[in-house]
Amino acid sequence: AQSVTQPDIHITVSEGASLELRCNYSYGATPYLFWYVQSPGQGLQLLLKYFSGDTLVQGIKGFEAEFKRSQSSFNLRKPSVHWSDAAEYFCAVGARGNNAGNMLTFGGGTRLMVKP
């Protein structure tokens, strides 16, 4: 069974500082990988996805993530954080080849706070 671990429950960064949110997954093959963001009272918005090919993927709002097979990781990065980035971030893995399309398994989330 697949699983996702986000080791950091809370992270606080200063506005303008760089950001890296960690995600480790467990899956028997190369999975589909996703990062979603949830602002307070909002739904889940897709930031970026990895299916295959280039292991560095670009997403919306200036985010990027790098798939590292050897480390089973898919860390999310942003070079300069804005106050509006404060939200909860979820890493998710989707299994390939099943009939359920991309049934997702989510990590526990990382809550990002941004200091002025």
Next chain:
Amino acid sequence: EPEVTQTPSHQVTQMGQEVILRCVPISNHLYFYWYRQILGQKVEFLVSFYNNEISEKSEIFDDQFSVERPDGSNFTLKIRSTKLEDSAMYFCASSVLQLEAFFGQGTRLTVV
């Protein structure tokens, strides 16, 4: 931009009552899903629906739950007899085959 819409945004119900949560997926999508997020916990998969039938369900999705696509646009989740532990945010999502799922804003269900 097309989006998944869910109604209502918040529903309060008494324990033992039936509730129906409604969703309008993105029109050209083929797979439909329900997820839930109990306060302070992970987002959990409940069920996926494809070609007018359940294609996968989790152990959470017991006989108290059912899904339906009653017409060409709506996708519903019914909980027959709600329990206190059903209180959660319920998210509907849709996708085109094995591409990214688009989520709705969620329905917060409170069982009292």
